[in-house]
Amino acid sequence: MTKRNVTKLTPVSSNPRSSGSNTDKLVDELRRRIVTNQMPPGSRIRENELAEEFGVSRSRVRDAFGILEERGLIERIPNKGAVVMRLEADSFLELFDVREVLEGLMVRLATQNTEPEYWDDLIELFGDDLEKAVAENDFNAYMAAIAVFRQTCIEAAGSDTLRGLLDDIYDRVLSMTRRLMLVPGRASEGFRQHQGILQAMKAGDAEQAEVLKRDNIRSARQWFLKYNDFLL
Amino acid sequence: MTKRNVTKLTPVSSNPRSSGSNTDKLVDELRRRIVTNQMPPGSRIRENELAEEFGVSRSRVRDAFGILEERGLIERIPNKGAVVMRLEADSFLELFDVREVLEGLMVRLATQNTEPEYWDDLIELFGDDLEKAVAENDFNAYMAAIAVFRQTCIEAAGSDTLRGLLDDIYDRVLSMTRRLMLVPGRASEGFRQHQGILQAMKAGDAEQAEVLKRDNIRSARQWFLKYNDFLL
DNA sequence: GCTGATAATATTGTCAACAATATTTTTTGC
DNA sequence: GCAAAAAATATTGTTGACAATATTATCAGC
Numbered sequence: 001m002t003k004r005n006v007t008k009l010t011p012v013s014s015n016p017r018s019s020g021s022n023t024d025k026l027v028d029e030l031r032r033r034i035v036t037n038q039m040p041p042g043s044r045i046r047e048n049e050l051a052e053e054f055g056v057s058r059s060r061v062r063d064a065f066g067i068l069e070e071r072g073l074i075e076r077i078p079n080k081g082a083v084v085m086r087l088e089a090d091s092f093l094e095l096f097d098v099r100e101v102l103e104g105l106m107v108r109l110a111t112q113n114t115e116p117e118y119w120d121d122l123i124e125l126f127g128d129d130l131e132k133a134v135a136e137n138d139f140n141a142y143m144a145a146i147a148v149f150r151q152t153c154i155e156a157a158g159s160d161t162l163r164g165l166l167d168d169i170y171d172r173v174l175s176m177t178r179r180l181m182l183v184p185g186r187a188s189e190g191f192r193q194h195q196g197i198l199q200a201m202k203a204g205d206a207e208q209a210e211v212l213k214r215d216n217i218r219s220a221r222q223w224f225l226k227y228n229d230f231l232l
Numbered sequence: 233m234t235k236r237n238v239t240k241l242t243p244v245s246s247n248p249r250s251s252g253s254n255t256d257k258l259v260d261e262l263r264r265r266i267v268t269n270q271m272p273p274g275s276r277i278r279e280n281e282l283a284e285e286f287g288v289s290r291s292r293v294r295d296a297f298g299i300l301e302e303r304g305l306i307e308r309i310p311n312k313g314a315v316v317m318r319l320e321a322d323s324f325l326e327l328f329d330v331r332e333v334l335e336g337l338m339v340r341l342a343t344q345n346t347e348p349e350y351w352d353d354l355i356e357l358f359g360d361d362l363e364k365a366v367a368e369n370d371f372n373a374y375m376a377a378i379a380v381f382r383q384t385c386i387e388a389a390g391s392d393t394l395r396g397l398l399d400d401i402y403d404r405v406l407s408m409t410r411r412l413m414l415v416p417g418r419a420s421e422g423f424r425q426h427q428g429i430l431q432a433m434k435a436g437d438a439e440q441a442e443v444l445k446r447d448n449i450r451s452a453r454q455w456f457l458k459y460n461d462f463l464l
Numbered sequence: 465g466c467t468g469a470t471a472a473t474a475t476t477g478t479c480a481a482c483a484a485t486a487t488t489t490t491t492t493g494c
Numbered sequence: 495g496c497a498a499a500a501a502a503t504a505t506t507g508t509t510g511a512c513a514a515t516a517t518t519a520t521c522a523g524c
Contacts, residue, residue, distance in 0.1 A: 021310060021477090022477085022478085023477095046504095046505070046506090047505075047506070048504090048505075048506095056478085056479090057478060057479045057480070058479090058480090058506090059291070059477095059478065059479065059480095060478075060479090062295075062506090062507090063294075063295070063298055066295055066298045066299060066302075067298060067302055070298075070299055070302040070303070071302070072396070076506095078253060078485090078506085078507085079484080079485050079486060079505080079506055079507075080485090080486070080487095080505085080506080081486095081505065081506070082506095091392075091393065094391040094392065094393035094394065095393055097337060097341065097391065097393075097394070098334070098337070098391075098393055098394055098397065100337075101333035101334060101336065101337045102330070102333060102334075104333065105329060105330065105332075105333045109329065159326040159329065159330075160323075160326065161323065161326035161327055161329075161330055162326065162329070162330055164304075165330065165397060253507090254507090254508085278474090278475070278476090279475075279476070280474090280475075280476095288508085288509090289508060289509045289510070290476090290509090290510090291507095291508065291509065291510095292508075292509095294476090294477090308476095310476085310477085310515090311475080311476055311477075311514075311515050311516060312475085312476080312515090312516070312517095313475070313476070313516095314476095
């Protein structure tokens with residue numbers, strides 16, 4: 001796979017390992033700004049501005065834009081410029097569909113490839129402390145835990161192909177995930193679902209883990225559908 | 233989505249609709265050469281050569297390389313150059329896993345979105361004539377039929393997100409698909425499986441269609457595993 | 465003839481200048 | 495004062511030249 005499919009540990013931090021070439025650094029920083037809503041959807045981004053800010057030539061920015069476009073993070077209109085991709089409700093539903101099957105595959109493979117003990121740390125992370133945090137609306141703690149869950153599973157699944165697809169999708173839906181968390185009841189439901197998935201994984205029941213993970217995404221989709229007027 | 237996710241009707245022909253910008257044309261032609269094995273895996277490709285051949289500057293070729301790299305068709309080693317991506321057995325197995333769930337999703341959505349009559353043409357295409365052709369090892373006819381099947385399903389599924397993912401994967405596995413067809417028994421089995429899937433789709437049984445499509449890919453995976461010494 | 469250092473060549477990486485296109489501002493006619 | 499045309503400005507598209515790096519060829523010493 002390409003270099004971009006390396007581990008992204010924290011949700012929004014830049015990735016030191018992908019900072020090899022000059023262009024990669026640019027891609028990574030722009031990606032960070034987009035997924036953190038520092039550059040919100042619809043923002044116009046000018047090549048010159050970025051070139052000046054980063055002290056590189058416009059060609060580098062241009063290359064970065066090409067990659068960002070390929071990843072679906074920005075949209076380029078010929079001779080007009082680039083804007084941060086604005087997703088409509090339909091696109092989010094499509095992404096939920098794809099996430100459902102891919103994240104299902106992720107936990108299935110992860111379960112098949114690991115011993116039960118592998119999941120102990122995660123099970124502890126998704127314990128009483130986090131439950132309390134979620135109950136008290138500490139979304140940062142919950143987001144961080146989910147990121148660890150995700151990362152651990154991808155690692156265990158051991159498929160670079162899958163990792164690449166999930167990373168791309170993750171970038172596109174991160175800001176929506178954060179917003180969805182605000183919907184009353186969604187976070188605690190998601191928390192319980194993750195506990196269930198982890199139990200199945202520790203039990204080595206790959207099929208059940210896949211079913212539960214798919215349920216998890218489908219339910220997130222339902223919440224989105226119900227509240228999309230507020231979320232978009 | 234980006235421009236690349238437009239319809240790719242025939243397996244290896246260039247796509248007129250994507251030939252807007254200069255770079256797009258290059259990407260499309262290079263993609264064609266790679267998936268047709270005109271540029272086999274491992275081939276070194278030089279920026280200068282292509283620039284001269286296409287009568288454009290090296291920068292255009294460079295941009296095209298960036299996109300091709302992002303799609304996983306070529307590999308670029310800094311200061312050394314680009315080579316057509318060479319897939320190992322592991323990568324193919326990973327791709328089979330991903331295809332299984334994504335193509336399953338594809339037929340499920342396609343079934344849900346269509347009336348039974350929608351599939352009549354395809355059912356006729358996968359009729360006695362094609363069966364005879366397959367029996368007589370007319371792989372071109374079968375490949376073409378599969379391409380139509382695929383295209384029709386993607387169209388019906390109506391998800392640009394899914395289309396983008398499947399298009400990328402398709403390019404990467406096309407040459408392997410062609411080779412797999414040579415394995416005695418695989419083509420006719422695949423043919424029957426597609427007939428079954430089409431039946432389920434016409435019956436409106438989305439779940440069953442998904443199950444059968446996943447079976448289809450899993451069985452292809454098995455054949456690959458068994459014969460990979462000959463296939464790679 | 466072989467090996468290692470060095471020069472010559474080839475290839476990729478980066479840039480700044482110019483061309484083409486779009487946007488904004490100014491001017492002109494009414 | 496308003497509308498349309500024209501000029502000025504800004505932004506993206508493309509190119510060729512030069513720098514940095516890697517590969518190949520040459521040559522000296524043994």
